[in-house]
Amino acid sequence: MKKRYQTFGCILLAILAMFVICTVVSVSFDKSSKKQKSKLIVTSFYPMYVATSNIVDGADVELKNLSEPKTGCLHDFQLTTQDMKLISTSDIFVANGAGMESFLEDIVKEYKNVSIIDSSKGINLLKEEDEENSHIWMGTKTYRQQVKNIAKQLSKDDPDNAKIYMKNAKLYDEKLKKLQKQEKELSSKLTSKNIIIFHEAFAYLAEDLDLDVKYVLDLDEERQVSAGEIADVLSQVKKNKIEYILAEKQYAKSVGDAIERESNVKVIYIDPLNRGKYDKNSYLDGMKKNLDKIEKEITNKQN
Numbered sequence: 620m621k622k623r624y625q626t627f628g629c630i631l632l633a634i635l636a637m638f639v640i641c642t643v644v645s646v647s648f649d650k651s652s653k654k655q656k657s658k659l660i661v662t663s664f665y666p667m668y669v670a671t672s673n674i675v676d677g678a679d680v681e682l683k684n685l686s687e688p689k690t691g692c693l694h695d696f697q698l699t700t701q702d703m704k705l706i707s708t709s710d711i712f713v714a715n716g717a718g719m720e721s722f723l724e725d726i727v728k729e730y731k732n733v734s735i736i737d738s739s740k741g742i743n744l745l746k747e748e749d750e751e752n753s754h755i756w757m758g759t760k761t762y763r764q765q766v767k768n769i770a771k772q773l774s775k776d777d778p779d780n781a782k783i784y785m786k787n788a789k790l791y792d793e794k795l796k797k798l799q800k801q802e803k804e805l806s807s808k809l810t811s812k813n814i815i816i817f818h819e820a821f822a823y824l825a826e827d828l829d830l831d832v833k834y835v836l837d838l839d840e841e842r843q844v845s846a847g848e849i850a851d852v853l854s855q856v857k858k859n860k861i862e863y864i865l866a867e868k869q870y871a872k873s874v875g876d877a878i879e880r881e882s883n884v885k886v887i888y889i890d891p892l893n894r895g896k897y898d899k900n901s902y903l904d905g906m907k908k909n910l911d912k913i914e915k916e917i918t919n920k921q922n
């Protein structure tokens with residue numbers, strides 16, 4: 620009888636021990652899964668996605684882009700309910716700033732738990748007819764500042780990954796510095812300093828190339844261009860002895876052809892780097908391609 624009680628006691632003890640072990644294990648599992656919950660970072664549009672994807676490379680975070688990779692500039696962008704849902708579930712929202720995201724103020728007000736990163740912080744904005752030009756990614760100098768701003772703020776908001784962010788940003792900046800060097804070299808080869816651009820975005824590249832933008836015809840969407848506008852461009856060409864125009868092929872080809880027919884100007888088609896594939900190197904490759912193209916066209920024309 621005594622023995623039976625002893626066996627029973629042993630079993631009870633064993634069950635109790637198992638229970639204790641299970642609880643400890645499940646609590647520690649709980650803790651580790653909590654720690655493993657990675658941050659959700661949402662970027663506003665393509666250039667911000669590309670910049671951030673370089674910075675967070677290798678970190679345990681989730682990166683999503685609000686707009687489609689082919690959206691381009693966010694000038695007329697309207698948030699859908701789905702977009703708002705995505706932002707509300709994010710931990711960090713990376714914006715270009717400087718007015719590119721017209722909905723930014725609403726987000727700040729509406730989603731207090733989302734940390735907003737404004738990549739334009741401290742950047743000197745160019746002005747176009749009293750309006751600030753928000754296309755800051757389109758010059759290597761300003762883009763480098765954006766990358767630094769994003770990395771710095773991300774490190775504050777997600778200190779667990781700060782080391783990775785800062786290291787990645789430094790590596791990326793080294794590559795961007797090389798691009799800026801190429802800009803400087805190209806700039807020294809440009810004999811004519813006056814230029815016309817067909818998208819505000821190119822003003823930042825022109826600034827890096829030390830060019831003087833004499834006239835802007837903003838063609839960053841499909842639209843009709845009036846005969847008056849073409850006449851304006853032609854008169855500016857004449858007045859400022861313009862030799863080159865920087866334009867985006869998608870929206871400016873027909874206007875570009877008309878201008879070339881009527882004048883001696885060469886229209887150089889380059890990429891505003893505001894849409895494309897989700898590829899980490901797309902900015903580096905795209906900007907290099909732009910600089911190579913400009914160099915090729917001016918050499919052709921000078922010869």
Ligand SMILES: [Zn+2]
Binds near residue numbers: 694820
């Ligand atoms: Zn634009």
